[in-house]
Amino acid sequence: xxxxxxxNYYKDNDRFYISVDCIIFGFHKEELNLLLxxxxxxxxxxxxxxxGGFLNKEESLxxxxxxxxxxxxxxxxxxxxxxxxxxxxxxDPGERVVSTAYYALINIEDYDPELAMLxxxxxxxxxxxxxxxxxxxxxxxxxLRRLKRQVTNQSIGYNLLxxxxxLSQFQQMYEAILGKSLDKRNFRKKVAEMEFxxxxxxxxxxxxxxxxxxxxxxxxxx
Amino acid sequence: xxxxxxxNYYKDNDRFYISVDCIIFGFHKEELNLLLxxxxxxxxxxxxxxxGGFLNKEESLxxxxxxxxxxxxxxxxxxxxxxxxxxxxxxDPGERVVSTAYYALINIEDYDPELAMLxxxxxxxxxxxxxxxxxxxxxxxxxLRRLKRQVTNQSIGYNLLxxxxxLSQFQQMYEAILGKSLDKRNFRKKVAEMEFxxxxxxxxxxxxxxxxxxxxxxxxxx
DNA sequence: GCAAAAGTGTTACTTCTACACCCATGA
DNA sequence: TCATGGGTGTAGAAGTAACACTTTTGC
Numbered sequence: 001x002x003x004x005x006x007x008n009y010y011k012d013n014d015r016f017y018i019s020v021d022c023i024i025f026g027f028h029k030e031e032l033n034l035l036l037x038x039x040x041x042x043x044x045x046x047x048x049x050x051x052g053g054f055l056n057k058e059e060s061l062x063x064x065x066x067x068x069x070x071x072x073x074x075x076x077x078x079x080x081x082x083x084x085x086x087x088x089x090x091x092d093p094g095e096r097v098v099s100t101a102y103y104a105l106i107n108i109e110d111y112d113p114e115l116a117m118l119x120x121x122x123x124x125x126x127x128x129x130x131x132x133x134x135x136x137x138x139x140x141x142x143x144l145r146r147l148k149r150q151v152t153n154q155s156i157g158y159n160l161l162x163x164x165x166x167l168s169q170f171q172q173m174y175e176a177i178l179g180k181s182l183d184k185r186n187f188r189k190k191v192a193e194m195e196f197x198x199x200x201x202x203x204x205x206x207x208x209x210x211x212x213x214x215x216x217x218x219x220x221x222x
Numbered sequence: 223x224x225x226x227x228x229x230n231y232y233k234d235n236d237r238f239y240i241s242v243d244c245i246i247f248g249f250h251k252e253e254l255n256l257l258l259x260x261x262x263x264x265x266x267x268x269x270x271x272x273x274g275g276f277l278n279k280e281e282s283l284x285x286x287x288x289x290x291x292x293x294x295x296x297x298x299x300x301x302x303x304x305x306x307x308x309x310x311x312x313x314d315p316g317e318r319v320v321s322t323a324y325y326a327l328i329n330i331e332d333y334d335p336e337l338a339m340l341x342x343x344x345x346x347x348x349x350x351x352x353x354x355x356x357x358x359x360x361x362x363x364x365x366l367r368r369l370k371r372q373v374t375n376q377s378i379g380y381n382l383l384x385x386x387x388x389l390s391q392f393q394q395m396y397e398a399i400l401g402k403s404l405d406k407r408n409f410r411k412k413v414a415e416m417e418f419x420x421x422x423x424x425x426x427x428x429x430x431x432x433x434x435x436x437x438x439x440x441x442x443x444x
Numbered sequence: 445g446c447a448a449a450a451g452t453g454t455t456a457c458t459t460c461t462a463c464a465c466c467c468a469t470g471a
Numbered sequence: 472t473c474a475t476g477g478g479t480g481t482a483g484a485a486g487t488a489a490c491a492c493t494t495t496t497g498c
Binding site: 054101 | 232317380
Binding site: 390 | 477
């Protein structure tokens with residue numbers, strides 16, 4: 001009976017490769033960066049692409065995304081969110097592959113450069129994005145639109161920053177994400193009302209002579 | 223060489239069934255409704271589910287969604303948008319299937335009741351949603367959240383209404399989507415600034431004795 | 445002493461919200 | 472004539488946007 005069901009309901013249908021592509025954002029020197037692969041393997045050897053991987057039987061889609069990120073950066077428990085699925089017939093000229101895009105926010109200081117080098121991965125400024133293979137540019141665009149929306153509505157930005165940071169850094173991150181400059185006083189006024197931000201007693205003296213108070217996030221994702 | 227690539231890069235990976243599930247919203251009697259299937263087939267015969275279908279080799283994901291909707295309603299060129307993909311390992315207990323959800327907005331008057339009957343499909347009030355199979359409830363919830371967001375930011379609501387409609391109907395639709403009542407004067411103030419809304423000379427005398435002016439949308443999705 | 449980044453309030457403007465009454469008509 | 476839904480404006484509150492100067496300190 002169960003076999004019967006499978007025959008009727010599933011077996012006549014086609015099966016497909018499913019992949020996950022990760023848009024990995026980092027924040028460095030007042031700019032958003034993406035961790036991209038300079039492919040030293042086929043297909044599209046020599047071209048730039050997002051990090052990707054195939055769905056395995058033993059994984060959920062979300063788990064695949066986490067694995068792909070972990071394999072490249074060594075990081076676990078990172079903010080990640082599904083962006084959408086891309087299913088055009090010839091999106092991958094090699095084979096029919098349906099891909100689901102995820103975006104991740106990481107603190108550039110935290111990732112493992114050795115692992116990245118192993119995969120031939122490089123941080124690339126968003127403003128200097130090279131041509132990407134397949135529909136990866138679309139994925140990036142969609143992820144960026146979501147990121148812009150989410151950073152204003154929610155408190156996800158902290159994933160891009162170190163544990164302690166100055167308000168100037170915080171503002172620069174917002175400016176990098178939104179792609180526009182913000183008024184310092186208005187920004188700080190809004191920040192003052194964020195109850196998940198906490199001023200510490202420590203000062204950062206690296207970026208300025210006077211020194212700026214360091215802040216941290218209280219509500220960590222637990 | 224190309225074969226070589228395929229061997230290395232694709233062939234070792236698993237392949238999966240991919241399905242599309244459609245959350246079909248309609249608006250009727252001041253309420254949002256969903257077009258659901260009372261399954262007269264296995265798996266989960268006798269239970270309620272969204273309309274779904276499997277991805278075929280010859281279709282993109284979007285095309286599958288359109289086909290599924292067309293097969294059930296007879297409608298084409300309908301507002302549809304991807305909601306997200308669901309890839310938990312055991313979401314479908316019968317087989318491993320990764321499903322992408324789409325939501326559609328249709329005018330209940332337009333669909334083909336014969337086709338629906340053939341599929342054992344019924345309009346169900348959102349307020350009286352029965353238990354759904356698999357993760358279909360999650361899909362509905364996610365679609366509804368998106369719908370709420372989009373209806374306020376964009377002008378997608380018209381897909382639920384007939385060509386001509388009164389402002390009261392229009393408001394009721396918003397109220398149904400947002401799940402809360404709105405102030406009539408504030409609503410009309412906002413409506414007056416929607417440049418895609420056009421007042422006609424005609425009046426609807428069915429709903430009230432005085433009669434209400436009928437409106438239509440100018441910017442159709444072309 | 446000066447360059448460089450840190451820090452700090454007020455005002456105008458726009459948007460949002462709350463709220464109550466008259467109108468036209470069919471029954 | 473009255474019950475029903477259609478239609479209209481205003482005032483206070485909240486939020487957003489524009490704007491400039493003083494402070495600290497390493498060099």
